[in-house]
Amino acid sequence: MTAQTSRRDRLRRATLAEIREAARRLLTTQGSAAVTINAVAREVGISGPALYHYFASHEELVAAVTADFFQELTTAMRTARDAHAPDSPAARLLATCRAMRNWAVTHRAEFGWIFASPVPGPPPADQRSDSPRSLAGRDFELVFLDQVEALWATNPFPVPEPEDLAASVRAQLTPYAAELGRELPIAALHVALSCWIRLYGLLCMEVLNQLSFAYSDLEPLFEECLRDICHTLALDYQPPN
Amino acid sequence: MTAQTSRRDRLRRATLAEIREAARRLLTTQGSAAVTINAVAREVGISGPALYHYFASHEELVAAVTADFFQELTTAMRTARDAHAPDSPAARLLATCRAMRNWAVTHRAEFGWIFASPVPGPPPADQRSDSPRSLAGRDFELVFLDQVEALWATNPFPVPEPEDLAASVRAQLTPYAAELGRELPIAALHVALSCWIRLYGLLCMEVLNQLSFAYSDLEPLFEECLRDICHTLALDYQPPN
DNA sequence: TATGTTTGTTTAGAGGCATTAAGCAAACCT
DNA sequence: AGGTTTGCTTAATGCCTCTAAACAAACATA
Numbered sequence: 001m002t003a004q005t006s007r008r009d010r011l012r013r014a015t016l017a018e019i020r021e022a023a024r025r026l027l028t029t030q031g032s033a034a035v036t037i038n039a040v041a042r043e044v045g046i047s048g049p050a051l052y053h054y055f056a057s058h059e060e061l062v063a064a065v066t067a068d069f070f071q072e073l074t075t076a077m078r079t080a081r082d083a084h085a086p087d088s089p090a091a092r093l094l095a096t097c098r099a100m101r102n103w104a105v106t107h108r109a110e111f112g113w114i115f116a117s118p119v120p121g122p123p124p125a126d127q128r129s130d131s132p133r134s135l136a137g138r139d140f141e142l143v144f145l146d147q148v149e150a151l152w153a154t155n156p157f158p159v160p161e162p163e164d165l166a167a168s169v170r171a172q173l174t175p176y177a178a179e180l181g182r183e184l185p186i187a188a189l190h191v192a193l194s195c196w197i198r199l200y201g202l203l204c205m206e207v208l209n210q211l212s213f214a215y216s217d218l219e220p221l222f223e224e225c226l227r228d229i230c231h232t233l234a235l236d237y238q239p240p241n
Numbered sequence: 242m243t244a245q246t247s248r249r250d251r252l253r254r255a256t257l258a259e260i261r262e263a264a265r266r267l268l269t270t271q272g273s274a275a276v277t278i279n280a281v282a283r284e285v286g287i288s289g290p291a292l293y294h295y296f297a298s299h300e301e302l303v304a305a306v307t308a309d310f311f312q313e314l315t316t317a318m319r320t321a322r323d324a325h326a327p328d329s330p331a332a333r334l335l336a337t338c339r340a341m342r343n344w345a346v347t348h349r350a351e352f353g354w355i356f357a358s359p360v361p362g363p364p365p366a367d368q369r370s371d372s373p374r375s376l377a378g379r380d381f382e383l384v385f386l387d388q389v390e391a392l393w394a395t396n397p398f399p400v401p402e403p404e405d406l407a408a409s410v411r412a413q414l415t416p417y418a419a420e421l422g423r424e425l426p427i428a429a430l431h432v433a434l435s436c437w438i439r440l441y442g443l444l445c446m447e448v449l450n451q452l453s454f455a456y457s458d459l460e461p462l463f464e465e466c467l468r469d470i471c472h473t474l475a476l477d478y479q480p481p482n
Numbered sequence: 483t484a485t486g487t488t489t490g491t492t493t494a495g496a497g498g499c500a501t502t503a504a505g506c507a508a509a510c511c512t
Numbered sequence: 513a514g515g516t517t518t519g520c521t522t523a524a525t526g527c528c529t530c531t532a533a534a535c536a537a538a539c540a541t542a
Contacts, residue, residue, distance in 0.1 A: 008509070008518075015519095038499060049501075050520050058500065115449060116357050141454070166461035176455040193455055194462070200451070201442030208356060210441070213382070214417040214434055220407035221435070249489075249538070256490095277528060290530075291491055299529065 016054055018044055023065045028109045032116065037061065063133040066117050069110045070136035076103045077143045089151045090235035094226060096143060097199055098240060101222050104203045112207045141196070148192040148233070149184045157234040159187035195229045257295055259285055264306050269350045273357065278302065304374040307358050310351045311377035317344045318384045330392045331476035335467060337384060338440055339481060342463050345444045353448045382437070389433040389474070390425045398475040400428035436470045 005013075022043035026034045037058050041051045055061040080099030084091040104111040129138075151157070162170075165187050173186050173193075184192070202225055205211050206218045215221065223240070230237035246254075263284035267275045278299050282292045296302040321340030325332040345352040370379075392398070403411075406428050414427050414434075425433070443466055446452050447459045456462065464481070471478035 006510085012518090036499060037501085046519085047521065048499090049503095049522085052501075053519060115451070138454075166464075168458060169456075169461045172456050172458060194465070197443060197446060197452065197462070198439065201446050202438060204445060204449075204451070205438060205442050208445075210356070210445070211434075211438065213379075215410075215413050217409060217413060220410045221438070223407075224435070247539085253489090278530085279528065287490085288492060289528095290493090290532095293530075294490060 012054075015044070019051065019054055019061070020065055020068055023061060024068070024110070027065070027113060028107075031109070032113055035062070035065070062117055063131060066114060067132040067136040069107075069114055070133070070140045073100065073103050073107075073111070073114075074136070074140045074143055076100075077140075081143070081147065086150075089147065089155065090230065091238065093147050093151070093233070093235065094230070094238060094240075096147060097226055097229075100199070101203055101219075104207055108207050111203070115204055115208065144196050144199075145180070145182070145184075145189075145192055148188070148195075149182045151233060151235070152184055152188050155234060157188070157191065157232065159185070159191050162187070165190065191232060195232055198225055198229065253295075256285070260292065260295055260302070261306055261309055264302060265309070265351070268306070268354060269348075272350070273354055276303070276306070303358055304372060307355055308373040308377040310348075310355055311374070311381045314341065314344050314348075314352070314355075315377070315381045315384055317341075318381075322384070322388065327391075330388065330396065331471065332479065334388050334392070334474070334476065335471070335479060335481075337388060338467055338470075339463075341440070342444055342460075345448055349448050352444070356445055356449065385437050385440075386421070386423070386425075386430075386433055389429070389436075390423050392474060392476070393425055393429050396475060398429070398432065398473065400426070400432050403428070406431065432473060436473055439466055439470065 019040060023035050023040045026039055026043060037051050038048050040061070041048050044051075051061075055064065077096045077099045080095040081092045084095055086092070169190055170186050173189055177184065177186055177189055180189075182189075202218070202222060206222075211218060227237045229235075260281060264276050264281045267280055267284060278292050278296075279289050281302070282289050285292075292302075296305065318337045318340045321336040322333045325336055327333070410431055411427050414430055418425065418427055418430055421430075423430075443459070443463060447463075452459060468478045470476075
């Protein structure tokens with residue numbers, strides 16, 4: 001099925017990679033506004049419109065680069081997780097989260113790009129959920145959720161009683177839970193997502209410089225957040241290193 | 242001191258207001274990318290470069306509009322707060338926070354603009370902290386912090402022991418506390434900021450559509466967050482309405 | 483009141499960006 | 513060997529930011 005890599009195929013693949021690298025280089029060195037079709041083409045050594053043979057539009061190039069970032073971040077998290085045995089779920093979850101923040105602060109431009117790049121919500125009908133960008137984003141979320149699911153299987157954590165879970169939350173989460181197809185009750189999924197939102201939201205605010213008016217190093221806040229999350233998930237918090 | 246409003250002054254002021262209104266209209270109807278100098282000028286009825294007599298650059302126009310949004314949001318929060326007597330601090334704080342979310346979801350474009358608009362951190366030396374945009378942003382944060390301070394004065398909430406507060410947090414917060422000049426111990430300030438970060442972060446993620454993959458209506462999540470915050474601040478949570 | 487300055491505006495223009503169109507040459511396939 | 517696909521180029525359109533030059537009306541003042 002995988003087309004035999006003809007000479008042309010290999011060249012094309014190499015150029016595609018080079019283009020994405022150039023785009024990323026421009027982003028990290030000169031900011032997101034510098035990632036223009038023309039500038040990237042110049043960087044690669046081809047002339048403007050030639051780039052349209054590789055990406056149909058500026059938006060598509062942006063999406064491809066975003067997918068790259070998601071994948072790299074996801075890989076970093078998975079790698080950190082796998083450095084700990086499956087029978088110590090707390091260590092695995094903490095390592096995953098810390099790897100996430102570590103990637104975010106060592107790749108601020110890329111992490112901010114993931115956020116600030118236009119995710120205009122669901123205007124284009126059902127959001128083309130098969131685009132590489134969406135797939136990579138999905139995969140990213142799953143790193144966390146899958147671990148909570150594994151945790152639930154062996155060390156179930158307390159969840160709100162059905163009567164304490166707002167009916168609308170249950171209604172909203174039902175389709176998503178079905179789409180996930182995981183063995184996680186709605187209430188547990190809600191707890192997991194709440195934790196995820198706190199983590200992700202904190203990093204978002206850190207990288208978008210919304211907290212620099214008061215804090216310069218958010219690592220202690222992040223660790224406090226992890227402590228809270230461990231408490232919520234009935235895990236033993238362990239400080240880093 | 243206030244210059245007597247000559248005829249020219251009045252006209253200028255009117256044009257300035259009209260320009261900012263036009264910019265906002267373009268933002269809400271066509272998205273942030275549509276807020277260009279040319280488009281705004283067209284909307285107002287003057288021709289491109291004329292707008293440079295009112296704003297020195299596109300960036301400055303963006304900053305002015307951002308300041309407008311901050312002010313409007315701040316006013317909405319203060320108004321909601323003042324609808325409750327000063328002797329029911331819980332009601333005042335809850336009303337403030339709910340007004341914040343209400344403004345955010347009824348003015349998604351504006352709230353997202355506040356976030357996504359380039360706050361490139363502290364590259365320009367000390368961040369020109371006297372720009373209208375920065376002042377308005379400062380004022381916005383104070384709506385929340387001032388209430389926590391008032392709360393602290395009458396109903397002090399539990400704060401972490403000094404030995405539980407990371408030394409670096411204390412070090413980081415000391416200059417900010419001094420700059421605030423409020424009667425709030427560092428530990429209490431830290432608790433207040435943690436609450437603020439959760440609130441603001443949740444709204445940020447909601448408006449930036451980072452949660453739409455699972456939730457469509459985040460109001461219940463916001464109320465859960467408020468419940469947590471009330472618990473942290475030793476307040477009685479009261480459901481809305 | 484006459485004169486000079488400030489202010490609001492316009493058109494022209496430079497330089498950049500996204501994108502499309504037309505054309506050319508090398509690589510590929512048959 | 514000939515036709516097709518692919519990669520690339522230059523032109524060209526229309527948008528953008530921003531500067532420059534020019535002009536007229538409003539203002540200030542001697």
